[in-house]
Amino acid sequence: xxxxxxxxxxxxxxxxxxxxxxxxxxxxxxxxxxxxxxxxxxxxxxxxxxxxxxxxxxxxxxxxxxxxxxxxxxxxxxxxxxxxxxxxxxxxxxxxxxxxxxxxxxxxxxxxxxxxxxxxxxxxxxxxxxxxxxxxxxxxxxxxxxxxxxxxxxxxxxxxxxxxxxxxxxxxxxxxxxxxxxxxxxxxxxxxxxxxxxxxxxxxxxxxxxxxx
Amino acid sequence: xxxxxxxxxxxxxxxxxxxxxxxxxxxxxxxxxxxxxxxxxxxxxxxxxxxxxxxxxxxxxxxxxxxxxxxxxxxxxxxxxxxxxxxxxxxxxxxxxxxxxxxxxxxxxxxxxxxxxxxxxxxxxxxxxxxxxxxxxxxxxxxxxxxxxxxxxxxxxxxxxxxxxxxxxxxxxxxxxxxxxxxxxxxxxxxxxxxxxxxxxxxxxxxxxxxxxxxxxxxxxxxxxxxxxxxxxxxxxxxxxxxxxxxxxxxxxxxxxxxxxxxxxxxxxxxxxxxxxxxxxxxxxxxxxxxxxxxxxxxxxxxxxxxxxxxxxxxxxxxxxxxxxxxxxxxxxxxxxxxxxxxxxxxxxxxxxxxxxxxxxxxxxxxxxxxxxxxxxxxxxxxxxxxxxxxxxxxxxxxxxxxxxxxxxxxxxxxxxxxxxxxxxxxxxxxxxxxxxxxxxxxxxxxxxxxxxxxxxxxxxxxxxxxxxxxxxxxxxxxxxxxxxxxxxx
Numbered sequence: 104x105x106x107x108x109x110x111x112x113x114x115x116x117x118x119x120x121x122x123x124x125x126x127x128x129x130x131x132x133x134x135x136x137x138x139x140x141x142x143x144x145x146x147x148x149x150x151x152x153x154x155x156x157x158x159x160x161x162x163x164x165x166x167x168x169x170x171x172x173x174x175x176x177x178x179x180x181x182x183x184x185x186x187x188x189x190x191x192x193x194x195x196x197x198x199x200x201x202x203x204x205x206x207x208x209x210x211x212x213x214x215x216x217x218x219x220x221x222x223x224x225x226x227x228x229x230x231x232x233x234x235x236x237x238x239x240x241x242x243x244x245x246x247x248x249x250x251x252x253x254x255x256x257x258x259x260x261x262x263x264x265x266x267x268x269x270x271x272x273x274x275x276x277x278x279x280x281x282x283x284x285x286x287x288x289x290x291x292x293x294x295x296x297x298x299x300x301x302x303x304x305x306x307x308x309x310x311x312x313x314x315x316x
Numbered sequence: 317x318x319x320x321x322x323x324x325x326x327x328x329x330x331x332x333x334x335x336x337x338x339x340x341x342x343x344x345x346x347x348x349x350x351x352x353x354x355x356x357x358x359x360x361x362x363x364x365x366x367x368x369x370x371x372x373x374x375x376x377x378x379x380x381x382x383x384x385x386x387x388x389x390x391x392x393x394x395x396x397x398x399x400x401x402x403x404x405x406x407x408x409x410x411x412x413x414x415x416x417x418x419x420x421x422x423x424x425x426x427x428x429x430x431x432x433x434x435x436x437x438x439x440x441x442x443x444x445x446x447x448x449x450x451x452x453x454x455x456x457x458x459x460x461x462x463x464x465x466x467x468x469x470x471x472x473x474x475x476x477x478x479x480x481x482x483x484x485x486x487x488x489x490x491x492x493x494x495x496x497x498x499x500x501x502x503x504x505x506x507x508x509x510x511x512x513x514x515x516x517x518x519x520x521x522x523x524x525x526x527x528x529x530x531x532x533x534x535x536x537x538x539x540x541x542x543x544x545x546x547x548x549x550x551x552x553x554x555x556x557x558x559x560x561x562x563x564x565x566x567x568x569x570x571x572x573x574x575x576x577x578x579x580x581x582x583x584x585x586x587x588x589x590x591x592x593x594x595x596x597x598x599x600x601x602x603x604x605x606x607x608x609x610x611x612x613x614x615x616x617x618x619x620x621x622x623x624x625x626x627x628x629x630x631x632x633x634x635x636x637x638x639x640x641x642x643x644x645x646x647x648x649x650x651x652x653x654x655x656x657x658x659x660x661x662x663x664x665x666x667x668x669x670x671x672x673x674x675x676x677x678x679x680x681x682x683x684x685x686x687x688x689x690x691x692x693x694x695x696x697x698x699x700x701x702x703x704x705x706x707x708x709x710x711x712x713x714x715x716x717x718x719x720x721x722x723x724x725x726x727x728x729x730x731x732x733x734x735x736x737x738x739x740x741x742x743x744x745x746x747x748x749x750x751x752x753x754x755x756x757x758x759x760x761x762x763x764x765x766x767x768x769x770x771x772x773x774x775x776x777x778x779x780x781x782x783x784x785x786x787x788x789x790x791x792x793x794x795x796x797x798x799x800x801x802x803x804x805x806x
Contacts, residue, residue, distance in 0.1 A: 118730060159742060162733065162734075162739070163724065164724065164729045164730040164733050165730065167724055167725050167729075167730070168727070168730045171725065205720060207720065207722055208722055208724060211722050211724065211725065212724065215725070229720070287750065288750070301748065301750050301751055301754075302751070
């Protein structure tokens with residue numbers, strides 16, 4: 104790897120947006136292609152952070168910061184990428200916090216991690232009615248719906264979404280993943296969800312597995 | 317802390333200014349009219365020459381209050397400690413809190429968490445690695461007796477092991493008369509000259525009276541020798557309410573004050589300006605078991621009281637905390653270590669010794685030391701308090717993020733989280749139950765044991781070859797003088 108690509112990787116990991124963009128623009132000037140920068144600097148940066156995260160050596164704000172720089176830099180490189188190149192997403196996830204629940208922290212975390220992992224994420228926000236999940240999944244041809252609930256009083260909404268998918272006759276076309284503080288693997292099984300992630304890292308692994316299945 | 321002043325910083329104040337004056341006056345009265353026993357002709361001679369009324373036969377010294385007050389004035393409010401390399405390390409005094417591991421145990425709790433055996437050189441070497449590795453511990457200490465070293469060597473061999481493995485300054489003691497001189501010789505071997513040893517204090521000596529109001533021959537000689545060699549002294553008066561001191565906490569405080577000031581006065585008479593730490597090791601005399609728990613809440617109250625006396629005198633302070641009388645690293649060990657450490661730190665005690673200690677300082681556990689490091693980290697965070705300024709108040713940020721927003725993705729969070737939060741190590745469990753179960757439901761002792769395995773791989777901070785050889789020669793000379801043989805270390 105060239106020193107320049109190494110520096111870009113380092114700046115992404117440090118969450119330094121301006122420095123990363125400066126380095127990326129000089130890399131383009133020097134004739135490096137956008138897909139090389141993406142594949143040999145940006146993606147390895149996030150992968151290495153993932154390894155460090157698993158070892159407990161980095162913290163969530165650092166991951167979020169790096170993910171933010173990754174998103175912005177990938178966006179900056181978009182026009183330079185040859186069509187159908189490295190920007191191809193591995194899948195689309197419709198994500199939101201269920202109706203009656205205003206908590207967004209965990210859901211945001213999942214959105215960032217999924218995006219960094221290569222997913223196209225349609226974030227519907229919080230207090231999302233069942234019909235909006237269904238509508239967005241249809242409109243965006245999503246393979247996955249992610250449902251977040253932080254309250255014992257709102258977790259039943261996850262079941263409502265699954266029931267609505269059944270009523271519409273499209274349950275088999277989409278995987279449903281659930282998460283949130285009161286949620287457990289047992290609950291996920293009981294309501295007929297396809298999976299439960301204990302945290303954002305698990306959500307990403309789970310989502311990848313769903314796509315590959 | 318300036319002399320004869322009251323603290324205005326927010327701090328644990330369990331005595332009023334009036335109480336402090338009352339205890340002060342009574343202690344001066346004890347020193348002047350009851351007197352203190354010194355089992356040392358030399359100490360009696362020095363104090364007689366300084367104007368004390370000395371009864372040679374009874375070996376008691378009655379101190380004129382003017383001499384005591386002059387001695388308090390002479391002792392520095394704070395002093396610098398230097399590391400093994402001679403670099404400035406920290407300042408002892410003010411409200412800064414430093415932690416060091418427990419000293420004096422002769423038993424080690426093995427890694428099964430239950431069995432004890434005599435501690436050895438290998439244990440002391442592992443503790444040296446641990447103190448070097450764990451940043452929460454500010455200072456090293458002569459933590460365990462090495463049963464495989466002849467008694468004639470006193471604590472000197474433990475100093476040798478510490479000096480070989482860590483740069484951190486050392487809190488130590490002498491259990492015999494030659495110990496002070498021998499330690500001086502060891503330090504001289506790596507510092508090059510006597511002046512260099514005196515100019516940059518690298519170690520503090522703990523010296524204990526025998527309550528009530530008695531200094532043994534060894535302790536008296538140690539005070540005088542420390543003063544002559546220029547070693548800072550930490551006096552360790554040991555109130556024992558109901559047995560070795562009045563059962564009332566106030567009476568025990570008077571006795572502690574008198575004993576400590578008698579040590580201070582002897583030291584300052586030999587060498588005015590000698591750094592002196594107003595220390596102690598309060599215990600309770602348990603009326604049921606007749607043991608002397610050091611982690612009884614009453615012992616902590618006495619410390620919080622004498623810390624205020626020390627601060628009134630404008631002196632650095634010390635006590636024992638972050639230790640436990642439990643035999644194993646259980647719930648009692650946790651609460652006693654945590655409560656004592658947090659109380660003492662809030663009282664502004666400058667040196668808190670005890671991490672790793674169990675069973676009335678008879679037992680040391682390296683696993684507990686690793687757990688205590690986290691307790692210390694949290695205490696240090698607490699003592700830092702709340703930093704209030706424009707940036708930390710985050711007014712603009714709250715405005716920008718607004719109702720329902722998310723602070724996790726802001727630069728402010730990224731910038732400040734490591735400063736504002738004490739980031740705990742893997743010993744502390746903060747997993748959700750599902751994750752904890754998936755990870756094997758590992759209990760805290762086992763988590764600590766995993767950390768000890770990492771510490772075993774830590775190289776420590778070895779001495780360079782030249783100084784290492786000089787230190788070897790010094791320890792061999794001391795062993796020869798003692799008529800014993802000791803192994804050299806890398």
